[in-house]
Structure formats: C-alpha cells, structure tokens
Amino acid sequence: MLFNPPVIALIMVSVVVTLMLLAAAGLAVQILMYWDIGSGSERQLILERRTYLVSTLLTWVFASELISLMLFIYNAESMSGQFVGAMCATGVLNVNAWGWPALFLKLIIFFSGAVWLAINHLDNQGFDFPLVKVKYLLLLIILPLVMVEAFVQLQYFLGLKPNLITSCCGSLFSSEAEGVVGNVSSLLPSTALLLFYGAGLLMMLSGTWFLWRKSGGWVFSSLSVGAFIASLAGMISYVALYVYEHPHHHCPFCVLKPGHDYAGYALYLPLFAATALALATGAVSRWKHVPSLSAVVESNAPRLAWLSMMLYALFFSVATFFVLRSSLVMAPFW
C-alpha cells in the first residue's frame, strides 16, 4: 500500500462516514418501527428530535463524500509520478481493477446524497412528516452502498504497488482500446457531437415542459441522467480534444490541470450540480399529491428545475466556448 496522507485521509473518512451512517441507520430503524405522528407521547417526541440528529449526520456524510470525491481525484492526479506509465489520474486509477469502481461508487453516492437531502428538506416542511418512511428506507439503501465504497476503496489502496506498470489515458482513451471506453473514444466526432447536444436538447425540452405543465418531473430527471452520461462521453470523445488541441488526447482528468486553464472545473462543476438538481427535481415533484406537501412542491420543484437548466446551459456554453476557442481543426478526422 502507498502510505501517504491523502490515502490515510480517504480511508479514515470512509470508515468514519460508514460509522456515522450506521448510527443514523440505527436511529432510522427505531424511527421506522415506533413512529406514530398522532401520539403526544414522550417517545414520539424523542423520535422527532432524533430526526434532527439523522439529518445532521447525513448532511455531513454527504458533504464529506463530496470532498472525498474531489480528494480522490486530486490524489490520483498527484500519485501519477509514482507509477510507471501513469501520466495523470487515469493511469493511477488503472493500476488495479478497483480504481474505477471506487470512483463510480463515489459518483453514485454523491447523486443519491443529493436526492436524499432534497427529500429530507421537503419532508421537513410537511407538518405531518409524510415522507418519514420513504426517506429512512432510502437511507437504509444508501448504507450498503457506502460500505461497499469503503471496501472497494480500501482494496484499491491496498493494491497500489509502486512497481506496477499501468497504462494511462493515451492507451485507455484511444480508438484502438477495447471495451466501452474504447468505443466511447472512437465515436466519430460527428456522432458524439449529435449525442452530446441531442441529449442536452432533449433534457432542456423536458425541463421546459415540466416548468410549463408542472408535470413530468421524473422524465426530466431520467433525461438528465442520459444527458449526464452523454455529456461525459462527449467530453471524452469530443470536447477534450479541443481543450487539449490534440486530435487523439481523450482524457477526462487532464482538463483539471492548471496547464489547461482549469477548464475541467468550469465544465464539471456546472454539469454535476445541474444533474444533482435535476435528480432532486424528480424526487421532489413526485410528492405533489401529498396534501401537506403540495404547496411546497408547487413552489420548490420548478425552482430546482429552473436552476438545473441554467447550470446545464452554462455547461453547454462553456463546452461550446472551448470548442470554438480552440485552434484544433477536426474536419480532416471526420
């Protein structure tokens, strides 16, 4: 194992976060079992007060998960000097089979966290806590996810041996590479372009529909997941080339480097925030029929959708800006 402070920090955080979630899950089980909103008993009062503890714990869990996602990528980036063949985060994630799964799990936890916090926030505004069962069941589903993530990450770090030879973005994200990543990278720029803007357009249309007709929140959410995936694919197969001004450099991490004006932050931050908000829109709008929530849903869901669409628009504008600014001309490769 590589023994450096970020790795120690990441392992420590994953353990502490798991423990916090376990504690929260324990409370959640009690709440699910004994919850009786109509009762004035002391036990009910204690349970109600425990919901505050669960909310606080979870807010911190998800905040820590977000920072740990960033640290995970920074760390992979910084360790690239320690492996033969690694030039950026891609190479370090490739060192063993656990690297990419750990990253994907972190992404999934980030988005589930956003959804959970949105539902929790909504529930706290209904005087009869109508979603108490839903949100604590959801919490019990997130718990194993976080535990698996802690395990996978630990395996990944334990398997990091400095003498391992890895392959970096040059070979992973190349048209000759096998598997999904290779397929994505070898997408014809024209196809990628179509997918990239097409998915974005669909998502925007469904968002507009939602704002206009106040229905179809879940369509907007699902399309935003599609747009998220298409955007990442588009980043790899298309936008990245223009940022690097190199027709064969497909890496999704090198954009975060100072050498590329930190372009990655301008692209990823709006994209991730927009997707999280779009998922929250679907999660919130789903409860319009609950009497004690309908007013809140009525005012909150469109706000979330609106914000999400603005951020998506920002993402697409920034991506387009990088493409237009670039001196790379792709025509010969189309």
Next chain:
Amino acid sequence: MKAFIRKQGFLIDFTLSSLMRRKGKNIGLLIVYGLIVFLLASVMLFSHALRKEAGLVLQGAPEIVLQRMVAGRHALIPADYLDAIESIRGVAGTEGRLWGYFYDPAVGANYTVMVTPDYELSGNEVVIGAGISRIRGVAEGDFFSLRSDKGKTYVFKVKSLLDSESELVSTDLVLISEKAFRVLTGIPEGRLTDIILKVRNPREVQKVAEKLVARLPDTRPILREEILRTYDSIFAWRQGIVFVLLLGALLAFVIFAWDKASGLSAEEKREIGILKAVGWETGDVLRMKFWEGAIISFSAFTLGYLAAYLHVFYSSAVLFEPVLKGWSVLYPQFDLVPFVDGLQLATLFFFTVFPYTVATIIPIWQASITDPDAIMR
C-alpha cells in the same frame, strides 16, 4: 431566499457575540485547534516543497546513468565503453563522469567531489558549495585542503562558491579538475566513475536501457524516471509516517473537542433554553452551533495554515528540519518555493475540520434539543 440569507446573518451575528462572551474557553480551543493545523500543515508543506525541489533538481539530470557492476558492486567503468554506447540509436550524447565522496574528519562531514567541464579549473583550484564554505569557514580566495588516498595533503585555492539557488544538492559539492581528482583518488587514466547518456525522445529511454544491458552485460542503467518515482514515494511515505505519529495528537484533539462541546456550562445551557423558549427552533440552534463550529474551524485553519506557511517558507522549517531532511551534517539552508494546492487543503480538511465536526455533532444536537419549557421549571 432573502429571508434565509438575512437569517444566517442574524445567526452569525449572535454566534460571534456568544463566542466573545466566552473568550477564555474559545481562545483555548482555538489555540489547540490551530496548533494541530499548524503541525500537520507544516509537515505537508515542507515535505511537498522538498519533493518539488528534488524534482526541479532532477529535471536537469541526465535521462540515464550507466554504472559498471563487478560482483554486484559498483565498479569503475572503462572509458572505451563510451564508443560502444554512442552507436546505439536514440542516444543523443554521452559523457563520462568522475566523482566520489570524501570524508573530512575535521568537521565530520562527507563532501561530494566531482569533476566538471563547466568550470575551467587549473590543477590547484576548486569551487565549493555553500554548506562547506559555512562549516569550514572558507570564502572565495581562501585555501582548502584535501587528503589523497596515499595520505598526502593537497591544498587548493577556492576559485568561487556555488550559488545557493539549489542548495539542497549543491551544498556539499566540491568541484575539481580531472588531473587533481585522479591524483587524489588514484583512479587511473582510462577509467571513469560512471557514464551519463542523453536520450532525446523520452519514449525511447526504456528501449535504450534494454540495448545497453544487452550490449554491455556488466553494466547497470539507472533511469531518471525511476529516481523521480522513488523520490516521490519516499517523500510521500515519510510524510505518511509523520502523520500516523501525529494521529495520537489528533485523537487527543478529538477528545478535547468532544469534551468542550459536551461540557456546556450552566450559563450556556440556560442561554440555549432561553433561545428555545422565546421562539428558536431546534434547527435554528443547530444552525447557530454550525456557524459557531465554522467560525472556529475557519479561524483555526487560517491561523494554523498561515503559521505553517511562514514556518516552512520563511524560517526554513526550523522545527523539524532534522526529522525530514537530515541525512548529512552539512545542512542545506534554502528558501523553498511557496505554493498551495487543492490536494493539500482537502487532506488537511479531513485531518482537522472533519474530526472536529464529527466529534461535536452529538454534543451539539444534545444541546439543541433542550425542552423549550425547561427554563420555566
């Protein structure tokens, strides 16, 4: 939204005044917290700066160093190997080097003595590093003596001092003419310490190394990339060890924070009771306490980090140079190049703010759920 922001403003306002009303307790907390940040940040900044420095130095180093091995030991390399190497494709240049170590019993230090074509030195002239100049108290124009392998002492005139820009590696350096070096060490003509190779295309380095081993089986090529990797992991590892040692201190800090947060004075409990009675909700008290933690963390983090920054970059890390550097009596004195990065900040966050926050969640919650009618009883 406006109301939300205003409300946070009021809460922060109230928190600040509440912190000021309990100066003693909070300053104590701030000092301990800041000290933890200071310690960890110093270790990180310092070892990262060292690593960077080493990297900068190695940037100018040759891609490959070729050594001859005899019975598994480093041995002198014949100068005619140079011809065999030059014909390998991809090699842009070669140079034979003469260098070695000299132990100076007078000061108990090891010098690195080296022949370099960069300075035109006559047989009795040397150029020395800043560390030697300090320890021996010799300056430009002074005389400097070395003992040969036969026990004879030779006196050299110091032609100039090496500048201190990269003192980390040049501090113990003595540059000398080839003739003088051979006389001092007794290395015969036609033999070299090692050979360096320049390879223009970095992708060919590996290939060239393989060819070298095939053509000259008694040699060992050392690649710059390999040294860099080793440096990287050694520095990261040292830093990791120090962090693990500091985990004890961190744990003590967590317990301290827990104790501070849960041991509310009667006065503080009464205050929270009043707030709840006059219309603050549990969530409001939680948020107020959140702001309190944020203000304390931010202050401690900023103070500790700033102090560490000054400590490392402006006082050359006086506190733990000996731990992380010291492999020689000749101590390099150098100004590290300042820098800040996200990796460090996020790591530091997880070693300081994160434990503090986790330790205080439950005590804060316990305080916040005070019965609103508690003060009426």
Next chain:
Amino acid sequence: MRIELSNIEKIFNRGRHNEFRAIRDVSMEIAPNRITCLKGASGSGKTTLLSMIGCLSRPTSGRILLGERMISGLPERFLTDIRRHTFGFVFQRFNLIQGLTVLDNIMIPAYPLGLDHGELKRSAKLLLKQFGLERVSNNPVQWLSGGEAQRVAICRALINDPGVLLADEPTANLDLKNSREFMELIGNLSESGKTILMTSHDPLVYESPVVDEVVEMHDGQIMVK
C-alpha cells in the same frame, strides 16, 4: 384569538415507577382580548398548562384549538412556528441573556424570521420608547433593576407582535411598587387588543381589578367555581 382546550392530559414518565399526572382532564376556553389569570398553589399544574397553551410542550392527550387550527399533535417544528407568531412570553425569572445589550435581547426572538435588520431595529427601539427604556437600550442587561428587567422581558415578548401574551408568575420577583406598575401595563396592553393569560399565586394579581377572569387550579384540575 380564541383558545379552546378539551380533555387535556399531561403525564410525565408514563409507564415508569415515577409516573406523574400533572394535568388531568382539563377543558376550558380562553376568551380573546381579555385578561385571564390561572390561580393556584405551586405544583397545581398551572405552569404546565400555560406551557401547553403556549406551544412550548405538547399534551399527552386531548385537543387544543387555536382559532380554527388544531395544534395538539403537531410536531415541535411547527409548534415553534405557530408560537413565534402567536405568543409572547414573560417568564418568572425574566430570563434575559447576560452580556448582551437590552436592544440585542429584545431582538432575539425575531432572528429566526429573517427580517430586515434596519426595520427590526426600528421596531425594537419603538417598543423601548413605549416602555420608557430608551436610555438603557445600549446597556448590558445585568445593569438593570428588577422593574426594568421585567419591562425589557415584556418588550422581548412583544417584538414579533403576537396576539397573545403569556406570563408565568410575573410578579414573583418584583416589589410592591413594580408589581402595581406591571398590572397597569398589562391593563394597557389588554386595551390595545392583546389577549393575556397569566399564572400567579399573588393576590395582588388575581384580585386586581384589571383581571377579567380567574381560573383556580388544584392538583392538575380546574376547581369549579
């Protein structure tokens, strides 16, 4: 605003050996814009009843109607929200926060509402002027005399302009002169349209001519007149 209680029970430590029934089957009505006084010995349950009416705690069973709205059974979060806009509290031991100025103390109940800072300060100053406390407004509260401290507590209770003022043993820590002044103030507030509910075992309060109605409590129950 009319407040109606029916069959209110409050049981502490239910099901344990130290179970204690503080309120037993209380039903009553509090008329709007009048001064009502709960009278009774200490331990008779009047403070517990006051805290339930004021949404500081919840009854174990029974119904409380506030105007048209049923408030028993609401979670704490919402009780707090109702309380902030409906009730102002004056406590027996004033309960001002030491170390803060008079002005800051008065504004505290309004903080969670997120009002405009300037406006809030203006209305706080207006209240202080009304109660003759202008010149102490920037003093820390520990400098105040007993009478002044209580008037500050009343200002704090009124900052969110509640319809109902609740006072728990308001004269217990006052001398005779200040107690009389307090009753006078209460009378004025009632005339300006506030509903007032007090608990007291001080004859000066429940025998005062400004009190419209006296309800006597004993052992958690209301004594029939």
